Amino acid sequence: IIIPDKPDLPRAGILNTNGRDRWLTVTQIGLTKDDRERPWTDQEFIEIARGHVGIRDLDVTLLNRSIWRVSMQVAETFRKGRVFLVGDCAHRFPPTGGFGLNSGVQDAHNLAWKLAFVLKGLADEKLLDSYSSERRPIAQSNANFSYGNRLRFGLTDDAVRSRDPDRIRFWINDMDNHLHSIGQNLGHNYEEGAVIPDGTVAKALNSRYYTPTDRPGARFPHMWLEPSRKKSTLDWFDKEFTVVSGPLGSEWLEAGKQVSERIALPLSLKQLPSADPADGFQLGMRGAVLVRPDGHVAWRMPWLPSDPAKELAGALSALLH
Structure with a gap:
């Protein structure tokens, strides 16, 4: 952002568009209407660009200009x-x-x-x-x-x-x-829709910081799966629902296999190598979550019930039917 000390020179946001020698200058010309006395000429645009960078004889080629309205x-x-x-x-x-x-x-x-x-x-x-x-x-x-x-x-x-x-x-x-707004970008939760709430209370969104969680409605947390850092948990989700179990939750994977065969619905079956709550994994050592193809958690059970296949089938039925 350029805020010139000359009163006749407008404020501007300047962005590079090709990594080398092409630049985009965005300048406000009014709030609800064009407040200029008249449209600027091409030469005036060039002089404004020179003023913004502080080089009077800068070689400037004007490629294009347009007017657009900011809206919400x-x-x-x-x-x-x-x-x-x-x-x-x-x-x-x-x-x-x-x-x-x-x-x-x-x-x-x-x-x-x-x-x-x-x-x-x-x-x-x-x-x-x-x-x-x-x-x-x-x-x-x-x-x-x-x-x-x-x-x-x-x-x-x-x-x-x-x-x-x-x-x-x-x-x-x-x-x-x-x-710094990674929390706004990644920290949103779907509170209603194709999710099954588990009774836990959502934390207030902090736009500056992202706190991973496997709570229903949230993006499933990221974890690197190998030392080379080429594969992560985010690679698990694509076109199918995915059952993700805790490190000691193998029964959930067997239940997922049974349910998939019974209802003719493909399910991806994955097991976490570890489940540190500090990394957002609250499903526990023997629990499981059901993750949607878009990577958002649809359902969570952080313990092993007496009949995991029944619980999993019930969750899928509630989500899809």
């Missing part, structure tokens, strides 16, 4: 009949935070396996209703976070131009929360 919008529902909204047509955020693309990819990941299961006859059509109930709250959270980041830019700009060192220090430090 989330659709009322992401599904109506056979129509599903994914990506920017479901939600639009200010680009401050980079959550537009991430949210769209998450949408597609969430919907793809559900469509596949319904079209293959492996699940009832009502499974598709969970797409909107799961994704819309996450989109709204990302929209609010992105909009807050957008407001922070103006406050930081005002602070820098005030030349008050305490005011500047405060907003520069606060800006750090915009850049």
